Amino acid sequence: MTDLTGRTALVTGASRGIGRAIAERLASDGALVAVHYGRNETAAKETVAAIQRAGGQAFAVRADLAEIAELDDLFAALRDGLAGRPLDVLVNNAAVIDYSATIEGATPEAFDRLFAVNVRAPLFVTQRALPLMPDGGRIVNVSSGVTWFATPEVVYSMSKGALNVLTRSLAHTHGGRGITVNTVSPGITETDMNAWLTDDPEAARGVARIVALGRHGQPADIADAVAFFASDDGRWVTGQTLEVNGGLLLGPPSAA
Known part of the structure; x- marks a missing residue:
């Protein structure tokens, strides 16, 4: 268990899935966590309540990250909560996907929304967060394995590639x-975005056959890696991408 006692953190997209797991893990390590959500206030309140029941500290902050003007409200609420x-820690986790945004199906509207949430928002959230961050702070961006293996959803993949570039540039400049x-960079993980894993048992078995550790990921698997980077244990690691994927596509599928 890493120690974040006395630290503070903002996790975007933290009301469910990987973001919720990250918020809960950082809170369990001792951080006061700002739980960002876009629309699902009920889920955000449930995340805050779960953290508090476990003995942690958290508060909710809201903003639609597709709307740049809403960052004013986000940071006003963040400052209030930080008092x-x-x-100390920023986790850019929030993201959206559009499965129709393939090379054949992509539209300007889909492109603009995906890049607004997945690229523009992390850039400008980070820009506003840096003046609040002390020396020795931590920024963790949550990307995707689609930056190194191909999928039809080209616009989503492009947006995550841009996020990886943001990481390297910020590591250098700061x-x-x-x-x-x-x-x-999560591998195939059980989230709302990947609902097909639970909707189709055969799909989950198919994933297991191409993962060395024999299963798809859970949000807690990703949260544990984020906790490392957020902690003092990660003090000498920067500008890096960690593939947290159980050994996805290390070789031809096993016959087992």
Whole structure:
């Protein structure tokens, strides 16, 4: 267990899935966590309540990350919740996917929304967060394995590739302040975005056959990696992408 006692964190897209698991893990390590959500206030409140029941500290903040003007409200609520404390950890997790945004089906509207949430928002959330962050702070961007294996959803893949570039640039420009910036890149993980894993048992078995550890991921698997980067244990790692995927596509599928 890493120790974040006395630290603070903002996790975007934290009301469910991987974001919720990250918020719960950082809170269990001792951080005060700002649980960002876009629309599902009920889920955000449930995440905050779960953290508090477990003995942690959290509060909810809202913004539709597709709307740049809503960052004003997000950071006003964040400052209120921090009550004068700095922001030690930023996790850019929120993302959307459009399965119709293939090379044949992509539209300008789909492109604009995907890049607004998956690329523009992390850039400008980070821009606003940096003045609140002390030297030695932590930034973790949650990307995707689609940056190195091909899928038809080209626009989503492009947006995640841009996020990886953001990580390397920020790590370079802010290393002088001791701020580490890293990417956690989940493999095939059980989330609402990948509902097909639970809807179709055969699909889950098919994934297991191409993963060395024999199963698809769970949100907690990703959260544990984020916790490492957020902690003092990750102090000498920056500008890196960690593939958290159980050994996805290491070789031809096993016959087992």
